[in-house]
Amino acid sequence: MNRIDWLLLVLTFPSDNATARMRFWRALKAKGCAVLRDGAYLLPFSDERLTELDDLAAGINEAGGNAQLLFVSARDDEQRGYLRSLFDRSAEYAIFQRDVAEARKSLGAAEADVEKQLKRVKKDFEAIQAVDFFPNEASVAGQAALQEFVALANKVLSPGEPHAEDGVIRPLRREDYQGRTWATRRRMWVDRVASAWLIDRFIDTKAAFIWVESPATCPADALGFDFDGAAFTHVGDMVTFEVLVASFSLEDVPGMIALGRMIHALDIGGFAIPEAIGFEAVVAGARQRGLGDEAMLAELGYVLDSMLAHYATPQRKS
Numbered sequence: 001m002n003r004i005d006w007l008l009l010v011l012t013f014p015s016d017n018a019t020a021r022m023r024f025w026r027a028l029k030a031k032g033c034a035v036l037r038d039g040a041y042l043l044p045f046s047d048e049r050l051t052e053l054d055d056l057a058a059g060i061n062e063a064g065g066n067a068q069l070l071f072v073s074a075r076d077d078e079q080r081g082y083l084r085s086l087f088d089r090s091a092e093y094a095i096f097q098r099d100v101a102e103a104r105k106s107l108g109a110a111e112a113d114v115e116k117q118l119k120r121v122k123k124d125f126e127a128i129q130a131v132d133f134f135p136n137e138a139s140v141a142g143q144a145a146l147q148e149f150v151a152l153a154n155k156v157l158s159p160g161e162p163h164a165e166d167g168v169i170r171p172l173r174r175e176d177y178q179g180r181t182w183a184t185r186r187r188m189w190v191d192r193v194a195s196a197w198l199i200d201r202f203i204d205t206k207a208a209f210i211w212v213e214s215p216a217t218c219p220a221d222a223l224g225f226d227f228d229g230a231a232f233t234h235v236g237d238m239v240t241f242e243v244l245v246a247s248f249s250l251e252d253v254p255g256m257i258a259l260g261r262m263i264h265a266l267d268i269g270g271f272a273i274p275e276a277i278g279f280e281a282v283v284a285g286a287r288q289r290g291l292g293d294e295a296m297l298a299e300l301g302y303v304l305d306s307m308l309a310h311y312a313t314p315q316r317k318s
Helices: 018-030 047-062 077-085 090-104 111-130 137-157 190-203 240-247 256-268 276-288 293-312
Strands: 005-012 034-037 040-044 066-073 181-185 208-212
Touching: 005 047, 018 047, 040 047, 047 066, 090 111, 090 137, 111 137, 111 276, 137 256, 181 190, 190 208, 190 240, 190 256, 190 276, 190 293, 208 293, 240 256, 256 276, 256 293, 276 293
Parallel strands: 181 208
Antiparallel strands: 005 040, 005 066, 034 040
């Protein structure tokens, strides 16, 4: 029988200190605490949550309240199940799915509005996920709703987005791909920017890039990427960036796998990545400034250099 330990914060505030009480109540709610009764707040144990609640308890005591942080263990399986049920986020995921369905109605709006909707939907999902300590079927359904919305939004932001293909990724030799011409669709978005950077930095350092209006206009001698029928595109659950990493055996480059997770999450959805929202904002800002694809690659290439260095740093702080 697996024992789950809990953290129980018991607190009181003088009746004349409503402002401080509200401030700390909001902080506890943001951390996903369950309320056992008035003044008793529960969280599943982890070292990080222990530190956070310790800091909150100290703040409460300094503000004139009284707070004690206790370790609690469930008495039996029935009680353990009850305590876990206090953290069931099914209702929150149901509201999220309803909001996503409503947001889908606005996908025919201007590009800037779609970007705002996409950012809001991702933020809402990440807020639930951050306090979903015991994921269940509801979290899977919420994840599916997010991925579907991301895919639909990307069709607006990045027309011609490729469909995933079935297939085996064959290992390729970088020396066979030097000095080539690489082609992708104009008005690059996250996966194409990252893929072009990867090609330029790690695969073909003498690469020439062309940006086509439609895959149909891709020259026969060019290596296409990130469109249907391209030499390199989505395979299974992998986005083009990840396919290129796997094809050219770049998984051992420090930070590359983590960077791929961020690109994956932004392109087709996935688990929340703290840095993703910032990188997406930089890409969106570059497009809003009217940068052409060549200029975007040059400018965002330095950003991706820094992102890779960040992910390669042991025990980084996000």
